[in-house]
Amino acid sequence: MPRIAGRRRMFKKGERKYTTQKRKPVERKPSYFFSEKASSYLKYIRVVRKYIQKKYDLSISELELVLYLYDETIFDNKTFVEYSSILGFSTIDWLHRLKERGIVKKWRDEPGYKRLYTLTHKYKLACNKLYKHLEGEPIPTHVNQNPLFKSTASYSDKLYARLIKQMNKKREEGNKPDLS
Numbered sequence: 001m002p003r004i005a006g007r008r009r010m011f012k013k014g015e016r017k018y019t020t021q022k023r024k025p026v027e028r029k030p031s032y033f034f035s036e037k038a039s040s041y042l043k044y045i046r047v048v049r050k051y052i053q054k055k056y057d058l059s060i061s062e063l064e065l066v067l068y069l070y071d072e073t074i075f076d077n078k079t080f081v082e083y084s085s086i087l088g089f090s091t092i093d094w095l096h097r098l099k100e101r102g103i104v105k106k107w108r109d110e111p112g113y114k115r116l117y118t119l120t121h122k123y124k125l126a127c128n129k130l131y132k133h134l135e136g137e138p139i140p141t142h143v144n145q146n147p148l149f150k151s152t153a154s155y156s157d158k159l160y161a162r163l164i165k166q167m168n169k170k171r172e173e174g175n176k177p178d179l180s
Contacts, residue, residue, distance in 0.1 A: 041134045044167050048133045050160050054147045056126045061087045066103065066119065070127040074107050074116050136175075138168040 053063055068083050069075055080095055095117075098104040107118040119127075133139055141164060143149045148161045 045134065047160060047163050047167055048130060048139065051133070051139050051146060051148060051164065052126055052130045054157070056123065066123050067127055069119055070124060074118050076114050076116055080117070136171055138171060139164045141165060141168065
């Protein structure tokens with residue numbers, strides 16, 4: 001800044017103190033760097049969930065409850081009420097219904113002790129299968145093992161059957177070793 005006889009120069013409103021040159025915009029090439037995904041468990045969640053629901057005759061709310069109880073191993077009525085209230089179940093009826101359907105069984109019912117419940121073996125296997133299929137194990141495509149492949153299946157079930165075939169094929173191709 002120029003100084004005149006010990007005084008600083010005054011600038012008008014809107015006048016710049018420093019002159020700047022206009023810079024040309026730098027053209028940057030887009031970078032397409034993708035980081036490796038740690039896991040993609042949930043990519044086929046809808047297909048796997050539909051298969052488990054059909055095979056074990058569960059609604060989505062029941063499946064969510066079964067998955068929660070699977071992690072609990074042994075649970076009491078309080079634990080059941082806490083989680084089932086989130087799902088909107090009338091809790092007294094539902095515990096009884098699940099016992100009748102063979103989803104839940106009594107683990108301990110002795111006088112003087114709290115009643116404890118557990119999932120039946122069949123539904124523990126259902127949860128285990130769900131996790132395995134999400135991790136990459138192929139879903140069976142035979143009519144005896146998968147109700148979505150029956151000839152009497154609905155149109156939407158047949159669409160899921162087609163998706164299962166595509167999913168199994170993609171996963172099989174992805175697991176082949178590269179021999180080049």
